[in-house]
Amino acid sequence: MTGLILHHYDTSPFSEKVRLMFGLKGLAWDSVQAPVIMPKPDLVPLTGGYRRIPVMQVGADIYCDTQVILAEIEARAPNPPSVSGAxxxxxxxxxxxxxxxxxxxxxxxxxxxxxxxxxxxxxxxxxxxxxxxxxxxxxxxxxxxxxxxxxxxxxxxxxxxxxxxxxxxxxxxxxxxxxxxxxxxxxxxxxxxxxxxxxxxxxxxxxxAIGHGTRREITGAQALQVAHDAEPAAPPAHDHADPQALAVGAAVTVAADDYGRDPVAGTLVAVTPDRVVIARGTPELGRTHIHFPRAGYRVGKA
Ligand SMILES: N[C@@H](CCC(=O)N[C@@H](CS)C(=O)NCC(=O)O)C(=O)O
Missing domain, CATH: 1.20.1050.10 (Glutathione S-transferase Yfyf (Class Pi); Chain A, domain 2)
Structure with missing residues (x-):
């Protein structure tokens, strides 16, 4: 296992951004090919209901939306740097x-x-x-x-x-x-x-020509096993100046504001100016942390 798992499909344009970012950083990654339409039985248990593609997984941390996926890749592999200007x-x-x-x-x-x-x-x-x-x-x-x-x-x-x-x-x-x-x-x-x-x-x-880095196929079942066997990583520091005054431990829902608005319910772990992290626990997977961007998502009280 390389540690980075991408749930995606080859024809997905949003996934192409992430594959290219792996290429830019020269990273090796594991690929789980998700269905193009619902149902997605190996994805939804990880995300708590979010169905869009791509989703990145590192152990029991699940990253939904390319905005947060690309930010996480940048944080984990800062060289060469990819974010500049606007x-x-x-x-x-x-x-x-x-x-x-x-x-x-x-x-x-x-x-x-x-x-x-x-x-x-x-x-x-x-x-x-x-x-x-x-x-x-x-x-x-x-x-x-x-x-x-x-x-x-x-x-x-x-x-x-x-x-x-x-x-x-x-x-x-x-x-x-x-x-x-x-x-x-x-x-x-x-x-x-x-x-x-x-x-x-x-x-x-x-x-x-940037390419996709080094890709290896694994199954959805293997990815679920990875989440089951792992504990979430330490979350980012909570932003006490959050404009919504969201409190750690609150029951919340997170939903996209454009399409694929299925709300994901969980317990607030942390918010930062550009990210929200919620925890979920299920008998199948144990504790997982699910990360979403703030821009383009609404956080509500559950
Ligand atoms: N804002 C999301 C958009 C993702 C998105 O629209 N993905 C498309 C595929 S490229 C999708 O999920 N379509 C529905 C599906 O695959 O079930 C992101 O940046 O990840």
């Missing part, structure tokens, strides 16, 4: 705004070939109809939106090879996710939308 803000833009225009472009084209099971699953995930006709109608409007945001990457590369400066980092990986997702599904559309953006085209190849 890296976290670029990451949130790429996850929400840039991704928000990439999805309708892809599913406006591919929606008719999408299985009924997938559509029903994503309707449950979003709480909204998976409206292929609306995505088709929106795709035309979204293409210039997408290209405008790709042009920001082009502008960001005017003075160097990387958005992060002299070396690749979080901004490069985050911004790249949407190019990867579009090009993997609709290569001709990506080619068209990137034409006239030569620095971005060359940068895309450089980011892809």
């Amino acid at each position: 890296g976290w803000a670029v990451n949130f833009w790429a996850d929400r705004l840039f991704f928000g225009v990439t999805v309708p472009i892809i599913f406006g084209e591919l929606g008719d070939a999408t299985s009924r099971e997938f559509i029903l699953d994503r309707e449950k995930l979003s709480g909204r109809p998976f409206d292929i006709a609306a995505m088709k109608a929106a795709a035309g409007v979204m293409r210039p939106q997408w290209r405008a945001q790709a042009a920001w990457i082009e502008a960001g590369l005017a003075r160097g090879e990387w958005l992060d400066g002299d070396a690749p980092g979080l901004s490069d990986i985050a911004a790249y996710m949407n190019l990867w997702f579009l090009a993997r599904n609709l290569p001709a559309v990506a080619y068209g939308l990137l034409s006239g953006l030569p620095r971005t085209q060359a940068w895309r190849d450089r980011v892809a």
